[in-house]
Amino acid sequence: MSSLDILIFIAYGLVILLVGNFLHRSKEKENSSSNYFFASNSLPWYLIGTSIIAANISAEQFIGMSGSGYAIGLGIATYEWIAALILIVVAKYFLPILIKNEIYTMPQFMAYRYDNRIKTILAVFWIALFVLVNITSILYLGALTIKILLDIPLIWAIVGLAVFTLLYSVFNGLKAIASTDIIQVFFLVSGGLMTTYLALNATSDGNGIIEGFKIIANEAPEKLHMIIKSSDPNFTYLPGWRAIFGGIWIAGIYYFGANQYIIQKALGAKNLREAQRGMAFAGFLKVLIPLIVVVPGIAAFVLDAKIDTPDGAYPWLLNTFIPSGFKGFIFAALIAAIVSSLSAIINSTSTIFTMDIYKNFFHKTASEKQLVKTGRLSGVLAMIIAASVAPLLGRVEQAFQFIQEFTGMLSPGITAIFILGLFWKKTTSNAAFFGIIISLPASIFLKFVFPAMPFLDKMLCAFLFTSFFMVVWSLLEGRMKTYPKAINVDKRMFKTDRVFNMVSIGIFIMLLALYIVFW
Structure with a gap:
């Protein structure tokens, strides 16, 4: 990177820090746990939508999905495009129940609907997952990219990302994070589009992006299909039509409906209408994301990128085709994606x-000031632990992949108890408790007995098995009676306003057109 690139990147960093601190609340509000953790339920739709995208898109998308675009093609966009529909479903059917019952954390929901056993187990699980998998992997992948571009030691890149994230997020709370995310998403989207333009323009030898698309269609037509055939070696990652209608919905409902660092944005909304519109806006942005993170990887394939692994596609494009000045802006976009995700996960x-461990088990009468202080200290401690573990990922890649797969083994069970808890009044606490326990052996059984089965199919099967187990247990235990802690659901709760409906229909039409063109 040139001096101009570094100057642009430093300017970005200063803007983020200045804006984050400018949005710092008054001392009175600063000591409010409601404001620090949930923005005092004041977030409008546009902050919710951009903050969800900022939390969702990180180095895993820029580096990982570009690599998948290089290796698999446009089919990997299924994860983004189906996510747009899942956001609509969560907004319409899940949010009304959560907001009406004043649910602010997922462990809180587990205690509200079931009991403290499940709440405590999943609270510990989510904290461990966020710190040891999510934050750690984002730090490592982000630092790896910084190491390549700036030629600095990996450990200092990790420390730099960790400190920068803490400076603007851990002291300011959700409102400042969500407000600053507008700037982060601006860098993320504009920088990503710039990379796509320059990559396609390079593909056409300077003749523009339309010509670049034509060349990709002519030289690599196999990369422009959404439906992977069973004969394709990538079928194990995206099993044809089942990738659209199967296990991806289990993963998506867990991620966007029961994942604290995503759903927390919507739960901090002014009201239900703003929350739903915000998630619909996030769904619209998800439709655009493959243009930013997948198409550059396909272009790198056509350009015959000199890389050792597919994940090197995006850094290769930055080093090869991005001119001075633009490189600093795009690098800022990549860092924006990384830091915004880190801040969201740290906050959650x-x-x-x-709220679910310290207040309940250690200090039930804690003051607002003590709660905010504990939140800040726990955020700093989480980052220190993750930063300490992150360098190890370079040496224990297989162990890291195992952790990721282990997470996927548990998500079907969590999704089952979440959905049944919301919509089936007969679900009992014991059914949920043993359901979450039985879901892991079910996933392990599928992994070793059916090793050739695509991972998304395994998730669907594990979800169906766990759900069936919970239904049978609940019927036997409850003798067909409604469980006392069941949530009352009225179909009138799911009525949505015209704006939400129009955006939802627009997203569906766009996705239908995309799948018709690229099926």
């Missing part, structure tokens, strides 16, 4: 620890 980690 501290929220769960403070």
Whole structure:
């Protein structure tokens, strides 16, 4: 990177820090746990939508999905495009129940609907997952990219990302994070589009992006299909039509409906209407994301990128085709994606620890000031632990992949108890408790007995088995009676306003057109 690139990147960093601190609340509000963790329920739709995208898109998308675009093609966009529909479903059917019952954390929901056993188990699980998998992997992948571009030691890149994230997020709370995310998403989207333009323009030898698309269609037509055939070696990652209608919905409902650092944005909304519109806006942005993170990887394939692994596609594009000045802006976009995700996960980690563990088990009468202080300290501690573990990922890649797969083994069970808890009044606490326990052996059984089965199919099967187990247990235990802690659901709760409906229909039409063109 040139001096101009570094100057642009430093300017970005200063803007983020200045804006984050400018949005710092008054001392009175600063000591409010409601403001720190949930923005005092004041977030409008546009902050919710951009903050969800900022939390969702990180180095895993820029580096990982570009690599998948290089290796698999446009089919990997299924994860983004189906996510747009899942956001609509969560907004319409899940949010009304959560907001009406004043649910602010997922462990809180587990205690509200079931009991404290499940709440405590999942609170500990989510904290461990966020710190040891999510934050750690984002730090490592982000630092790896910084190491390549700036030629600095990996450990200092990790420390730099950790400190920068803490400076603007851990002291300011959700409102400042969500407000600053507008700037982060601006860098993320504009920088990503710039990379796509320059990559396609390079593909056409300077003849523009339309010509670049034509060349990709002519030279690599196999990369422009959404439906992977069973004969394709990538079928195990995206099993044809089942990738659209199967296990991806289990993963998506867990991620966007029961994942604290995503759903917390919507739960901090002014009201239900703003929350739903915000998630619909996030769904619209998800439709655009493959243009930013997948198409550059396909272009790198056509350009015959000199890389050792597919994940090197995006850094290769930055080093090869991005001119001075633009490189600094795009690098800022990549860092924006990384830091915004880190800040969201740190905030949610501290929220769960403070509200579901510290307040309940260690200090039930804690003051607002003590809760905010605990949230900040737990956020700093989480980052220190993650930063300490992150360098190890370079040496224990297989162990890291195992952790990721282990997470996927548990998500079907969590999704089952979440959905049944919301919509089936007969679900009992014991059914949920043993359901979450039985889901892991079910996933392990599928992994070793059916090793050739695509991972998304395994998730669907594990979800169906766990759900069936819970239904049978609940019927036997409850003798067909409604469980006392069941949530009352009225179909009138799911009525949505015209704006939400129009955006939802627009998203569906766009996705239908995309799948018709690229099926």
